[in-house]
Amino acid sequence: MNDRLLKTTNPGGSPLINERLFKSIGKPLQRKEDQRLITGKGRFTDDFSMADQTWAWMVRSPYPHARIVHIDKTAALAMPGVLAVLTGADCMQDGLNAIQHSPVPSTQYDVKLRGPGDTPVFTGQHYLLPVDKARFVGEAIAMVVAETRDQASAAAEAVEVQYEELPWVFDSREAAKPDAPRVWEDIPGNVLVDATFGDIEGTEKAFAAAAHVVTFKSHVGRVTGVGLEPRAALGHYDADGDAYTLYAGSGGAVRQKRELADVLGVDQKKIRVLSFDVGGNFGTRNRLYVEAGLVLWSSKKVGRPVKFRAERSESFLTDYQGRDLVTDVSLAIDRDGKFLAMRAHNLSNVGSVLVSLSPLGKGSGLITGSYDIPLATLRAQAVFTNTMATQAYRSSGRPEVTFAIERLIDRAALQIGMDRVELRRRNLVKPDQMPYMNAVGSTYDSGEYEINMDALLELGDFAGAEARRAEAQSRGKLLGIGFCNYVESSIGTPKERVDLIVHADSVEVVIGTQPAGQGHETSFAQVAADVLNVPFEQVFIIMGDTDVVSAGGGTHSGRSMRHASTIIVLAAEELVMQGRKIAAHVFDVAVDQLAYDDGVFRCLYDNRAWTWFELAAKAAAAKLPPELAAGLRVRFDNEMHTPVFPNGSCMCEIEIDPETGSLEIKRYATIDDVGRCINPLIVHGQAHGAIAQGVGQAMWEGCHIDPATGQPLVGSLMDYGMPRFDNLPSFKNEIAEVLSPTNPFGVKAGGEGGTTGALAVIMSAVEDALLPICGVIEMEMPATPLKVWTAIQEGRKRQREKSPARTDARPEVTA
Amino acid sequence: MTIVSMRVNGVEVSREVPDNILLAYFLREELGMTGTHVGCDTSQCGCCVVHVDGVSLKSCTTLAAQVNGCSVSTIEGLANEGVLHPIQKAFAAMHALQCGFCTPGMMMSAVDLITGHGRPLTEEDVREGMEGNLCRCTGYHNIVKAIITASHEMHAGAGDAQAA
Helix, strand or coil, rough: CCCCCCCCCCCCCCCCCCHHHHHCCCCCCCCCHHHHHCCCCCCCCHCCCCCCEEEEEEEEECCCCCEEEEECCCHHHCCCCCEEECCCCCCCCCCCCCCCCCCCCCCCCCCCEEEECCCCCCCCCCCCCCCCCCCCCEEEEEEECCCCHHHHHHHHHCCEEEECCCCCCCHHHHHHHCCCCCCCCCCCCCCEEEEEEHHHHHHHHHHHHCEEEEEEEEEEEEECCCCCCCCCCEEEEEECCEEEEECCCCHHHHHHHHHHHHCCCHHHHEEECCCCCCCCCCCCCCCHHHHHHHHHHHHHHHCCCEEEECCCCHHHCCCCCCEEEEEEEEEEECCCCCEEEEEEEEEEEECCCCCCHHHHHHHCCCCCCECCCCCCEEEEEEEEEECCCCCCCCCCHHHHHHHHHHHHHHHHHHHEEHHHHHHHHHHEHHHHHHHHHHCCCCCEEECCCHHHHHHHHHHHHHHHHHHHHHHHHHCCCEEEEEEEEECCEEECCEEEEEEECCCCEEEECCCCCCCCCCCHHHHHHHHHHHHHHCHHHHEEEEECCCCCCCCCCCCCCCCHHHHHHHHHHEEEEEEHHHHHHHHHHCCCCCHEEEEEEECCECCCCCCCEEEEEHHHHHHCCCCCCHHHHHEEEEEEEEEECCCCEEEEEEEEEEEEECCCCCEEEEEEEEEEEEEEECHHHHHHHHHHHHHHHHHHHHHCCCCCCCCCCCECCCCCCCCCCCCCCCCCCCCCEEEECCCCCCCCCCCCCCCCCHHHHHHHHHHHHHHHHHHHHCCCCCCCCCCCCHHHHHHHHHHHHHHHCCCCCCCCCCCCCCC | EEEEEEEECCCCEEECCCCCCCCHHHHHHCCCCCCCCCCCCCCCCCCEEEEECCCEEEEEHEEHHHHHCCEEEEEHCCCCCCCCHHHHHHHHHHCCCCCCCHHHHHHHHHHHHHHHCCCCCHHHHHHHHHHCCCCCCCCCHHHHHHHHHHHHHHHHHHHCCCCC
């Protein structure tokens, strides 16, 4: 833990937050979740089965874009075990509605994204099965339900779909052109968002007056989440109760229930969704999948439970994907290295239907990064293409814009001949500027960016890097030193609900978040334990079943710890009032004769005192008046809009073998300001995983599409470059705790910072390693050995042509 | 249909099953032992690793019939009458799991790796030896630490890795 940074009592705090008494908060407690997960007793979706259950298999489009001319079910229906073959026409006949994804970020703190000419954003229609055409390879066109999974799979082969192939487009730059094939006929082109922000005139003036103008263009490619649990859904329609039950791991069961009710056209009360252990989410499971609706609908039709489980190849084709942003940025700098203005043009590929504009929107608010850049303009565009839809993927939008600004600054340092650390130092937002409103209107809540940067340089031994470079060179290797700062934002759904219930031997906290490994059962219990001053071991967090969890915003955008800690303490304040009333009643004294302090209710005029559990036991035995009959139980709804801005710095070193282009990460260090850290064991774990996911994109991962056929080339873990045991190093991480003034505990977020800086820092290191041979490189991620080797060959060829005698000397950089 | 018999975590089982049923689904769907997971269907991810006659094996690409008559151990059998195995203790203590989906296969592979070495492991041993298991949550950092720690407990007295 980083104790350099002084924790202060938060001005927005609560009388129940007393750091002096913390027994759990801030401690690296082992997770409550682990006992079941390490003994094989997890509760993942496919672990649930129902009596008499049937199996679903999807017939998927082999074409990126094709009209559905006719579907012949006859042969499939005659296959053994087949119970139903269902198509888009059947959906229409039954009056099913399109999924309402609410894709346009709409809180007051979100950048306002609009359609071309300031029109409402066109989203497309996301039906469970399409009627008109297939818009991406892998789109479910029909569904087979059979007695066994093998029978359903075999029958799916026999469903005869007559397609008329259409011209297709997968690249966002091509799709934005006026003559591109149209994914939706409802709008004039594929561009669904075109909005410009910032002070255009001021920015232009600043650029005109600048001593230096630096530009950077890149495509941050398409990746996918690869949660190791393939998607699954088990649906059951109970005709007696006219009610639906769905088992499906997601990022929030309440949202799934609401959206499924809309799709099926039934009351929300008729649907129960259960989501327990979730084998990785990273954003991919935060939007509803068609299969969830299909198993419920088909269960009603066949009169039995229906289960779907994706193959890994289906996950690669049809899990919501991430990133895919084309960015073109430029920076105006004065003669002293002060940033004057920034211009950005970001083009987001939303895929075949709009499920979320979060990546474009979140990124748009952060284009200026950690720096005080007084003026900026941004043009944000989004296009449809014939690809799987994209969704907020770990740190939605922020790794992309961090990559853009940080690569731009590395480039600026080279161009104007200034040390890259010094150039950043001159422009970082300073603590006394906080809260700081950036040039596109985002207000950073708090942070000590320069202190973080210096701490990181020390942690990663930046000073010793040149010696390590020389040592690598003596072995014929090129060592690159990557470095970057980042700031990200955590906004998310503003509403949350909690039920706090005290029993004689335990506390239950019912809440509407949905972890996929983030340890809510542990960290939320730490908060509740310290707020109520009860043992951590006796606090239990209840999530995931919509019959118990009546409302809640789910888990995304780093919202959960902040919302949970806030609502738990607010609910606890109410619970204390309730407790005092109950205690007064039970002991027959006036309420004002009862004090509450640090988990104990005391009678002011005698020595009687009761803990929460003692009071709960007495309350259970007593006859309480109607207004107190619920006992020690409160329900609390909270709405919290103000975003927070986690931030930090990263450094890495990559060694490249110039003869093969192979890369090895030798060192990776981060400082992450997560606000108050509830459980450092968990927060460090989040940092590790987040780093791996960002490094993966920078070095190996990519959902490649064959430009000749529009076919995705990635269909298994043999094709997709995953972070592995043997291609990652161990990390050096420190947590900085600069408390956010926006919420009682001062929490920011800890799950996404690691990813946010990773793309930039890896490519910074690769460019730094290759600098003496290649100069500035135009290399799109992932930086594969082939790309690196090719760059080295081309660089050497240029060097030979220019000056046959020249060696691989590093360019001079002055501070 | 075929009758397949094996000993699973010390208990004899026998089931009449489709000829093509994979060991992973024999365990999950015939025996209801859902601790063994399937993550990729192509023996890349290692979520499905179990031990067959003491050796780790990817059960998603093994027919149940292939291990007819064998002794199979799974994650459900790793703890000994409620006492956690050193690898289980180390995973929990070092936060070597997040979502927990890869964890059963990860631990079964690790136990075989540790047993096979006869001495405590180095980071290099682990990073090379565990290459057939994938995790998406942890960046492997804490898994490496946990496996090294468990290897020391399992080989207590066998000398450290540097000496080996």
